[in-house]
Amino acid sequence: MASSTLLWKRALPTTSRIVRMYSTFKPASPLTVHDINQHTIEAKYxxxxxxxxxxxxxxxxxxxxxxxxxxxxxxxxxxxxxxxxxxQQKPLTWYRQVLSILQYPELLDEVKFPADVVDRATTLLKHLGSVGAYSPSQGVPYIRNSVAQFISDRDGYDASPENIFLTGGASAAVTYLLQILSAGPNSGFLIPIPQYPLYTATIALNNAKPIGYFLNEDNHWSTDPNQIRQLIKTNKEQGVDIKALVVINPGNPTGSILSEQDIIELIDIAAEHGIVLISDEVYQENIFKGKFLSMKKVLCELKESHPHLYSNVQLASLHSTSKGVSGECGQRGGYMELIGFTQEVKSVVFKLASINLCSVVSGQALMELMINPPKPGQESYEQxxxxxxxxxxxxxxxxxxxxxxxxxxxxxxxxxxxxxxxxxxxxxxxxxxxxxxxxxxxxxxxxxxxxxxxxxxxxxxxxxxxxxxxxxxxxxxxxxxxxxxxxxxxxxxxxxxxxxxxxxxxx
Ligand SMILES: Cc1ncc(COP(=O)(O)O)c(C=O)c1O
The missing domain is CATH 3.90.1150.10 (Aspartate Aminotransferase, domain 1)
Structure with missing residues (x-):
C-alpha cells in the first residue's frame, strides 16, 4: 500500500489538484504544419x-x-x-527626452528639460492624452497634420491629413495595401528583383502572385521600363490582373537611388495600366550620393503639366521611424500617404486600421518628433x-x-x-x-x-x-x-x- 501511494504521487505533477480516475478519450495529436494555413508556410523572410x-x-x-x-x-x-x-547607434536625445515625458509626465516636475522638449511633450500630451490609451485608428489627428505639413514642405505640393495613416512601421502599411489589393491567385504584384523580402512574404500570405522585374546591376540597379511593360503584357495575356507596382527608393538591398527619369517612366506605366504605385521610401534620409526625389513630388509635377494623363494615378507612399538617422526600429512608427484613391477604397483601409485598433501611440509620437525636429534657435537644436x-x-x-x-x-x-x-x-x-x-x-x-x-x-x-x-x-x-x-x-x-x-x- 505504501509503495503504490508513492507511485501515484510520482505520476502526478506535484502542483496539480485535478485527478482524473480514468480517461474517456484518446488524446488527439497536436497540429502538424499540414493542418495550418499553407500560405504561412510558403512565406519566407x-x-x-x-x-x-x-x-x-x-x-x-x-x-x-x-x-x-x-x-x-x-x-x-x-x-x-x-x-x-x-x-550601438545611440538614440537621439531629443526623441528620448520627449518620449520619456510622454511615458511618465511626472518627470516634468522632477527633471529640468530643455524648454522645447517641455513644449513639445506638453503639446503632444494635450493631443494624445496618455500613450497608454488607444488613439483614433488612422492616427492622432494632430500628428497626421504634422506629417501632412512635412510632406508639403518636402515636395512643395499640398498633402492632406485625411490621406495620412499612421502605421506600425512601414511593414503594417504594406500589410494593409497588399490585403486590400489581393483578390486571389491571379492578383499580380510587380516587385523589383532584388527586393526586400517583406514583399514576397506578404504576397505569399495573401495567396497572390509576385511578378519580379529585374533591376539593372550594370547601371546602378536602375529600372528597365521596357521589361516592366513586357511583363505586364505577358501576364495580362495569361489572365493575371496586375494590381500594384512596388518601388523601393532608395533601394533595399541595392543601396541605389532612382533617377527622375526612372520615376517618370514608372508613373507612366501606372497611369497607362491603372496599376497602384507603392513607393517604399523608408530610406529617404539615408542619402550619400545624388538626391532623393519623392514619387509624390514627381507625380504632382506631372499632374500639373498633364492633368488629363495623370489625375487617376493612385500612389501609396511609405515612411518609417526605423531608418534614417533615427533607427528607432523597436518603436514601430510609420506612415502611409494615399494619393488618388477613392473615398470608398480609403474607407476599407480605415476599416483594416480599425480592426487593429491603432498603431503604437508612442511610435506615432516618435513620427512627429522625426518629421518636426528642433529648429535653429531652439534649445535642443545644437545637440x-x-x-x-x-x-x-x-x-x-x-x-x-x-x-x-x-x-x-x-x-x-x-x-x-x-x-x-x-x-x-x-x-x-x-x-x-x-x-x-x-x-x-x-x-x-x-x-x-x-x-x-x-x-x-x-x-x-x-x-x-x-x-x-x-x-x-x-x-x-x-x-x-x-x-x-x-x-x-x-x-x-x-x-x-x-x-x-x-x-x-x-x-
Ligand atoms: C525597404 C523597406 N521597407 C520597409 C521596411 C520595414 O520597416 P519598418 O516596418 O520597421 O518601418 C524595411 C525594413 O528594413 C525596409 O528595408
Missing amino acids: AVRGSIPIRADELQSLIDSHPTLHGLPFSKIINANIGNPQQL YHHETSAIHTDLETRASALYESFLEMEDISCNKPMGAMYLFPRLHFTEEHYPLLFKRARDQKQLPDDTYCIELLEHTGICCVPGNGFGQVEGTYHLRTTFLPPGTEWIEKWTAFHKAFIQKYKV
Whole structure:
C-alpha cells in the first residue's frame, strides 16, 4: 500500500489538484504544419532566416560559455538587418527626452528639460492624452497634420491629413495595401528583383502572385521600363490582373537611388495600366550620393503639366521611424500617404486600421518628433544637429570603408553605395572556377551564396544574408550586408576570410 501511494504521487505533477480516475478519450495529436494555413508556410523572410537563426544560436553558446565556446570569434556581428540600435547607434536625445515625458509626465516636475522638449511633450500630451490609451485608428489627428505639413514642405505640393495613416512601421502599411489589393491567385504584384523580402512574404500570405522585374546591376540597379511593360503584357495575356507596382527608393538591398527619369517612366506605366504605385521610401534620409526625389513630388509635377494623363494615378507612399538617422526600429512608427484613391477604397483601409485598433501611440509620437525636429534657435537644436550629423557621417564613412574593401576582394564586384543601409556585392562564382564550392552547395542543398554566408558566419561571426533571399538573376550570386556594425576590425576579418575562401575553393 505504501509503495503504490508513492507511485501515484510520482505520476502526478506535484502542483496539480485535478485527478482524473480514468480517461474517456484518446488524446488527439497536436497540429502538424499540414493542418495550418499553407500560405504561412510558403512565406519566407531571409533577413531573419536560417543563417540569422544559426547566428543567434552561436551567440547563445558564447553567452552561456564565455571562455569555453570553442568558436574562432567572441561575438556575432549582425550585419543581416538594418537595426542600427542593435549595433550601438545611440538614440537621439531629443526623441528620448520627449518620449520619456510622454511615458511618465511626472518627470516634468522632477527633471529640468530643455524648454522645447517641455513644449513639445506638453503639446503632444494635450493631443494624445496618455500613450497608454488607444488613439483614433488612422492616427492622432494632430500628428497626421504634422506629417501632412512635412510632406508639403518636402515636395512643395499640398498633402492632406485625411490621406495620412499612421502605421506600425512601414511593414503594417504594406500589410494593409497588399490585403486590400489581393483578390486571389491571379492578383499580380510587380516587385523589383532584388527586393526586400517583406514583399514576397506578404504576397505569399495573401495567396497572390509576385511578378519580379529585374533591376539593372550594370547601371546602378536602375529600372528597365521596357521589361516592366513586357511583363505586364505577358501576364495580362495569361489572365493575371496586375494590381500594384512596388518601388523601393532608395533601394533595399541595392543601396541605389532612382533617377527622375526612372520615376517618370514608372508613373507612366501606372497611369497607362491603372496599376497602384507603392513607393517604399523608408530610406529617404539615408542619402550619400545624388538626391532623393519623392514619387509624390514627381507625380504632382506631372499632374500639373498633364492633368488629363495623370489625375487617376493612385500612389501609396511609405515612411518609417526605423531608418534614417533615427533607427528607432523597436518603436514601430510609420506612415502611409494615399494619393488618388477613392473615398470608398480609403474607407476599407480605415476599416483594416480599425480592426487593429491603432498603431503604437508612442511610435506615432516618435513620427512627429522625426518629421518636426528642433529648429535653429531652439534649445535642443545644437545637440540634435550634432548627433544627427555625426550618425549620418558615420554611416557614410562605414559604407565607403566596406565598399572599398569589397573592391579589393578577388571575384567580388559592388556598386557604389548611394543610399539606404546596405551593400549588395556580387560574388563572381562559376562552376568552372569553383567546382568544389558548387558541389558542396549541391550536396548541402544550398546555393553557392548560401555556402559563402554560412562559412563567413562560422569562421568570423559575421552574419549577412545570401542574395537568393532577395532574388537575383539566375546563375548570379550576391549577398546583402549592412554597413552598420561599428569599427573596421570586422571588415578586416571579412577580408582575411575571403582570401582563405578563394584559396580553398578556386581552381
Ligand atoms: C525597404 C523597406 N521597407 C520597409 C521596411 C520595414 O520597416 P519598418 O516596418 O520597421 O518601418 C524595411 C525594413 O528594413 C525596409 O528595408
